[in-house]
Amino acid sequence: MEAYGKHERTARDFQRIRFGKRPIKPAKSDPHHFDLFEIGIGLGLESLRPAELACCFDILCPCGHAHNAEALVKQRGRMEREIRKAFEAATRGGNIGTHLEGP
Ligand SMILES: [Zn+2]
Numbered sequence: 001m002e003a004y005g006k007h008e009r010t011a012r013d014f015q016r017i018r019f020g021k022r023p024i025k026p027a028k029s030d031p032h033h034f035d036l037f038e039i040g041i042g043l044g045l046e047s048l049r050p051a052e053l054a055c056c057f058d059i060l061c062p063c064g065h066a067h068n069a070e071a072l073v074k075q076r077g078r079m080e081r082e083i084r085k086a087f088e089a090a091t092r093g094g095n096i097g098t099h100l101e102g103p
Contacts, residue, residue, distance in 0.1 A: 029075060032063045037079040046080060 013024040036057065037045065048056060050069035053076065057067040 030063050032061050033057070033072070033075060034079070036061055037076060041076070041079060041083060046076065 016022065016024050040046075040056075045053070045056070050073050053072045054067040054069035057072060061067065
């Protein structure tokens with residue numbers, strides 16, 4: 001249901017932009033942070049200690065702000081839960097990998 005709500009909001013925001021009805025409500029999280037977590041979780045970002053995580057974002061993130069280690073750790077936890085939920089939904093009923101099987 002939460003995913004449906006997010007999808008619905010994205011579709012509504014798209015229509016507002018499409019028909020010139022701005023402004024749209026900004027997202028709660030920084031899109032650069034979302035992208036870095038999406039790319040980096042699974043490649044080692046999940047195992048960095050808080051200070052290392054903040055240092056990594058200070059180097060890689062284009063948002064232009066100094067990064068708060070505690071806030072990033074919380075955001076990483078939320079992203080890991082969302083990724084886990086998406087994986088569970090995708091694999092429910094044995095759907096994952098069936099498209100990869102050859103003849
Ligand atoms: Zn940033």
